[in-house]
Amino acid sequence: MFLWGQSACVYSDKKVLIFGGFGGIGRHSRSNYSLILDASSGLLTTLDVAKPPLERMGHSVSLVGEDVYVIGGRAGPLEILNDVWVLKKNANEWVQLECSGDMFKPRHRHAAAVVGSNIYVFGGLRDEEIYSCMNVLDTKSMQWKQIKGTGELPGSCHSHAMVAHGFQLFLFGGHNGHKPLGDLYSFDTATVNWKREIISGKPPFARFSHSIFAYKNYIGILGGCPFRQQEHQKLALLDLHRKKWVYAKIDSVGKRNMWVRSSAVVIDDELVLVGGGASCYAFGTYFSPPMKLNLNFLKTSEGVDSDMSYVFQVEKEYAKQIKDVLKSSGWLDLNRKVKVTQNGRHVLFPVNGVFCEFFFSEKVNGEKEVLVSCGGSLERDELSINRKGPKSPQNLMRELVKPLLERSGMPLELLEQLPTRWEQLGDMVVLPKNSFKDPQWDSIAKELWPIVANSLGTWRLARQGSVMPTGTRDSGLELLIGSDGWVTHHENGISYSLDATKCMFSWGNRSEKLRMAALDCTNEVIVDLFAGIGYFVLPFLVKAHAKLVYACEWNPNALTALRRNLVDNLVADQCIVLEGDNRITAPKGVADRVCLGLLPSSEGSWITAVRALRVEGGVLHVHGNVKDSEETTWPDYVVQSITTISQNEGLSWQVNVAHVERVKWYGPHILHLVVDVKCLQI
Incomplete structure (x- = not known):
């Protein structure tokens, strides 16, 4: 392949689409070919499509859904473009799109990344003008929008690289x-906040015209200018979990691979590099051949901290098999104990440095095949517990706080006030509100x-407070302790992110979320009148497979988290977020099911819920705090109320209680109940 300045993306299973670039056999020129590289066989073919865009280089190619x-x-030299073209997977022609919205200036050598249905474009070059703006193309409305971000903004630049990892x-x-x-720099697409990242470890050298990619919890950087022979044989990897730069040697590749203005595409566990090269009077013109790199077996030179203990994490069902191999x-x-994760699903085997070197080496044998086939992963053991004297967090906290009190001349009776319980929210430990x-x-x-944070094995510590007396x-x-309140909590295969200092997280609703997740909502349209950060929206979409959810919410902080969670869980295209009072914003006559998850009472929106259901009826999930003495009568009250409302709305429904769920004790003699109300057209 004789190209550089092209752009590429995943096209279909094991295939890469490459468009444009500069090169070609014989006399070099700009191209407008659409090429398909089969990453499995290495076969390069031309995609036969009509009406291709103009020949070009320094453009961007992005895959949104199945459209390129x-x-x-x-x-x-004088023709810089700002046009937008789309190639639909099943079509045989390129189509130029007419976009509206904010002005998108002509540019090349910009960077683009996709989050949901939006294409984010940053920077670029036009003649002598270098841009520093972030433009977003909404591929649903075909509108451009220029975003004025907050935080530590990057300056003007071109020939940079940008990649999406979740919502960031x-x-x-x-x-x-x-x-x-x-x-x-990182950019939060939910909060539009920029941050200049401070990362431990040796940073990659300053460069341009390089490649970037995202793989699992890594951001990878390769190649670029200025060309440095030794450095170009290293793949820089940002470990997002450890916030550290590590490096992988790429010894199996010829030294003449330059990877300048190359394109990096990840397919499954393989990195595919296409195009790239350079031209100068000293060595003429050189093009890099395509290359495929298995990311499972990178030879990491700085992947393990010598002063850190590690554990090998594996699912419980493979524990005995892995233990036999390790032993x-x-x-x-x-010297350390085998542990089980808090959710009980994984076993953590303490391993020594010899294992760490072996695991990150390129050596492949029967033992490594067993380790990889079981889906095991090497993790830092932040709380290395000595086998001879394990201490509970409470005892460890007491031992560490006591000297502090003695040094400060404070009464040791304060030790009796140390907390004995706390909650884990993502990587944050939350103390009860009466602690300290x-x-x-x-x-x-x-x-x-x-x-306290050290004794509890956390980097971020918080104290619970009272719910603010606001409508939101x-x-x-x-x-x-910690720089911000954003946390990510994983539950039932769903990722919930929120700023815990601004949004509540309800631990007590877990059983109800599991119940909603277990429903079969295939082809159903659901309205959640109190969506929050997506407590029930996400189970409906991710687990119950709802066709569409309307999510009503008026708390701006919850809305930020909700939109982020929809993207993170890959269901943003199946949810319509309605901002504001649900009594105004909720749709009418569309729902098969309505969720009313507000405490202490959702009664103020019962009329809205009835109006949201289809004329044929549906199901209402009505939450409420109920006195234990009224546990048997409250469902009847709900049915009578819904019956009256439906009659007033001119609906002929038979209204019955389908199920009553006792979720939790909310307080003394107060129960959190959910009554499932079935409404059927007569």
């Missing part, structure tokens, strides 16, 4: 017209909180 979009580029974008390098850049090979660290409330603790708070029920959580 080409944006901008350079068709000639990561931007690295580029050129500002004076020098290559080496900063890494027979002498890889178990006998004695004013005496305030004088040593600066030293106290790191000690904002969180009163107080962050004690």
Whole structure:
């Protein structure tokens, strides 16, 4: 393949679509060919499509759903483009799109990344002008929007690289017209906040015209200018879990691969690099051949901290098999205990440094095949517990806090106030709201909180607060250690992210979320009148397979989290978010099912719920706090009320109680109940 300045994306199973670029056999020129590279066989073919865009280079190619979009580029020395083209997978022609909205200026050498149905485009070059703006193309409405982000904004640049990882974008390098850049920025598409990332480990050298990709919990960077022979044989990897740069040696590749203006595409566990090269008077013109790299067996030179303990994590069903392999090979660290994760699904085997070196090596044998086939992963053991003297977090906290009190001349009776319970929210530990409330603790708070966090094995510590007395029920959580309140909580295969200092997270609703997830909602349209961060929206979509959910919410902080969670769980295209009072925004006559998950009472929206159901009826899931003495009568009250409302709305329904669920005790003599109300047209 004789190309550079092209752009590429995944096209179908094991195939890469490559469009445009500069090169070709014989006399080099700009191209408008659509090429298909079969990553399995290495076969390169031309895709026969009509009406291709102009020849170009320095453009972007993005896959949204099954459609391929080409944006901008350079068709000639004086012809810089801002056009948008789409190739639908089952069509045989390119179509130029007419886009509206904010002005999108012509540019080339920009970077683009996809989140949901939006294509984010940053930077680029036009003549002497270098851009520093973020433009977003909504591929549903075909409208451009220029975003004025907040936080630590990157400067003007071109020839940089950007990739999406969940709801976040990561931007690295580029050129500002004076020098290559080496900063890494993240952009939160939900909050439109930029952040200049501070990462431990040796950072990649400043560069431009490089490649970037996302794979599992890594962001990878390869190649670019200026060309450095030794550095170009290293793949820079940002470990997002550890916030550290590590490197993988690529020894199996010829040294002449330059990977300048190449395209990187990840297919399953393989990195496919296409195109790239350079031209100068010293060595002429050189093009890099396509390359495929198995990301499972990278030879990592800095992947393990020598001063850190590690565990090998594996699902419980494989525990005995893995233990036998580790034990027979002498890889178990006998000074630490085997542990089980908090959810009980995984076993953590303490391993020694010899195992870590073996696991990250390129060596493949029977033992490694067993380890990989079982889906095991090597993780840091942040709370290395000595086998001879394990201590509970409570005892460890007591031992660490006691010297602090003694040094500060404070009464040891305060030790009796240490908390004995707490909750885990993502990587944050949340203390009860009455913890450390004695004013005496305030004088040593600066030293106290790191000690408490260390004893509980966390980097972020918070204290629960009272729910704010607002209509949006904002969180009163107080962050004690940590830079921000954003956490990600995994439950039943669903990812819930939220800013815990602004939004409440309800631990007590787990059983009800599981119940909703177990429903079969195939082909159903659902209206959630109190969506929050997606407590029930996500189970309906991810697990119950609802066709469409209307999510009503008026808390702006919850809306930010909700939109982020829809993207993270890959269901954004199946949800319509309606911002504001549900009594105004909720749709009418569309729903097979309506969720009313507001406490202490959702009665203010019962009329709205009835109006949201189809004329033929449906199911209402009505939540409420009920006195235990009224547990048997409250469902009848709900049925009578819904019957009256439906009659007033001119609906002929038979209304019955299908099920009553006792979710939890909300307080003394107060139950959280959910009554499933079945409405059938007579």
